[in-house]
Amino acid sequence: MSRVMLLDSASLYFRAFYGVPDTVTAPDGMPVNAVRGFSDMVATLITRYRPTDFVACLDYDWRPAFRVALLPSYKAHRVEYTTGAGTPDVEQVPDLLEPQVPILLAVLKAAGLCAVGAEGFEADDVIATLAHRYGGRGIEVDVVSGDRDLIDLATDKVRVLYTGKGLSNMVIFTPEEVQAQYGIPAGHYADFAMLRGDPSDGLPGVAGIGAKTAAAVVAKFGTIENIVAAAQSGDPKMGGPVRSKIMASLDYLAVAPAVVRGRTDVPVDELQTAIPAKPADPEMLAALGERFGIANSMERLTTALAQVAG
Known part of the structure; x- marks a missing residue:
């Protein structure tokens, strides 16, 4: 049976950044704690929950203009500075994390794992759209996030793996668990x-x-x-x-x-989401491991792909 894992990427790489010491560095001294932690979490999630398909959902606009126009206080306390009318505000991102994001995206690409975002929308909207799409087709969906807002997506086809207390203490939100924890029906x-x-x-x-x-x-x-x-x-x-x-x-x-509410109408094309049996670009993945001193993490990710695909 097909099972799609939808990853709230920013939620996980922020958690990795704060959860892994910044003393984890590349040979040249550059911190790579978020890259290593994120890669290891992806490997763990794939191994533990064995999805057939995987999508890392990205924030192309963490504070969309349509939301701010309706409610100016929306995420206002997380704005680093305002760039002017018609230009997105800039999110507060730790200086040591920002340069690591392109690297972890390169890891996903080399591994052959799908990553997607949509202009003008948050990752939450991409996740809601894909959960609605795949769940509506009868496909089982796992949403992975530390954002409680996504608990709203839990249905008989969609479960939310809430990482707020770390991967070792995840709460799996099914409709029954939503009712048990909050006393409200799923979807509310x-x-x-x-x-x-x-x-x-x-x-x-x-x-x-x-x-x-x-x-x-x-x-x-x-x-x-x-x-x-x-x-x-x-x-x-x-x-x-x-x-x-x-x-x-x-x-x-x-x-x-x-x-x-997460949008379910985000313009996301049909995606190639199947988890490959081996990395799409094993040479690049190995090069990233060597360049940044995270070869063990790249090996764990490669092993996870082979185990699930096998």
Whole structure:
């Protein structure tokens, strides 16, 4: 049976950067901790979950203009500097990490592992689009990320491998696990986050509504659109205090769905996603291993490909 693994690449290489000491360097002294950590994580994920297909999804625009236009606070605290009207803001990226990103992308290419992004969209949108595409075709999907927003994608065909506590302590979010942990139906994590708020993304939430109340409201009414409709109609199933808080936040709730929900209409072509039995360019992969002093990691990645394809 086919199983596609969709990787939130930035989530993993940031985790690798902070999880592997920057004393891990190339022979010339350049830090390669993120490259080694990311490569090892990819090898581990492929070996452990044995997908038939793999896509590393990339952030071509980490703070899309369409989201900022609706909610200016969206990820505003993570902006390093603003480049001017019509030009994307620049994300805060550690100086020692930035030069490693092209290297780890070169590793993926040499290994023959698919990597894709889309102009004007975040990796989350690419992941949501592909999860919707493959899941709709009856293909099993594993989404790998440390971003809780992607928990929203869990269905009977899509499970979310949440890496927030590291690969050794991953939580696998199925619809049943979403219900067990948050008390909400699968597919409604985004609605829950809109109500509760999320400081990491600059989402203010609805003042006075915390996680417990947000879960109860979502469990009862479902989508934000249904919640707003219930508040505006005076639905007796919604208590007065909650209704007042919802009504006070109508402007925010009008734009929040388009900001928080992953897009499923990103223009991504059909991809060559099959995991190869051997690297696409073994000489280049070996050269990268030698050049950056990560030969063992390249060997682990090569072994992982052979094991899964075999």
